[in-house]
Amino acid sequence: MTKISPPTVDGIKILINVFLNHKEYMHVVEDASHIICQLIHKHKDALIKIDKNGHPNYNLPYDKIADEIYNHKNTIFFESLSTFVNTVHPYVEKGNDIQVTISYRKLTRHILLAVRQKNFITEVTRDAKTVAEKASNTAKEAESLADATKKELKDSVVSYITILGIFATIIFALFGAVNLISAVNSLLASENRPKLTTILLLTSVLVASISTLLVMLMSWLNEVKGLGEARWRDRVYLKIYSAVLVVSGIMFLISAYRLM
Structure with missing residues (x-):
């Protein structure tokens, strides 16, 4: 007991x-x-x-x-x-x-x-x-979906702007090149045409100016696309631009020297 x-x-x-x-x-x-x-x-x-x-x-x-x-x-x-x-x-x-x-x-x-x-x-x-846990998980999934949708929308806008920018750049480059060639031809065909060194001098200045404008436009496009942090040496168009500037500079110096 x-x-x-x-x-x-x-x-x-x-x-x-x-x-x-x-x-x-x-x-x-x-x-x-x-x-x-x-x-x-x-x-x-x-x-x-x-x-x-x-x-x-x-x-x-x-x-x-x-x-x-x-x-x-x-x-x-x-x-x-x-x-x-x-x-x-x-x-x-x-x-x-x-x-x-x-x-x-x-x-x-x-x-x-x-x-x-x-x-x-x-x-x-x-x-x-x-x-409550299911509701919390659903809320997190909804938030993730909203973020993904927002990112997709942003990417779509960036892609649209990029495409427009590329077309604008191409058109600008074509018109610039055509105008440059036309101007050179006009100078060469005129009776009182200037010396070749003068034409080369003006051509180097125009090429450098057009190239600079194109590079500025491409840099702006990269900023819009979120690529502003890319390093200088990683941008191909900047390498081309540097080469064009070097050639234009050499042409300018040679022409200026001969005109003196």
Whole structure:
């Protein structure tokens, strides 16, 4: 027979914990029933109040029951607890008065109700957490999709501007070259045409000017496309531009020297 804890210990709390830890008593149900009945008898004056007409009023500590159950850290399985309660009940009925039996019924009924409520709240909280996590993931996916769409839109605009810029550059270069050739031909065909060195001097200046304008336009296109950080030596058109400037400079110096 299991012994009752000393009177200094909260007997009601011990009584409630017998049910919360019922798995430890599943193989000693009769001993558990004796413990429960002794605890009820011990606290009978607090649990059962007799009114002036001699009728019993059951003053069960519902708040303490709820506190113990809600503060219990381990999972309480309702079906297992219900089986334990029903198994102990016949032992309580034998050899005990009706007041103890009724107290047991009311006590266990409230314990089962509190356990069911706690399990329901735990399940709802878990479901709410799952829904919140799914909502958070959905929000992140939507944000990623929005960023991707924004990037695609930006890339489309950049591509459109780049295509227009390339066409403008080609047209500008063609017209510049045509005008340059036309101007040179006009000078060569005129009766009072200048010296060849003068023509070469003017041609070098025009070529350098047109090349500079083209490079400025290409640099602007790179800035629009987000390639502004590219290194100078990594840009092919800049290498070509440098070569053109060198050739134009040599032509300019030679022509200027001969004109002197």
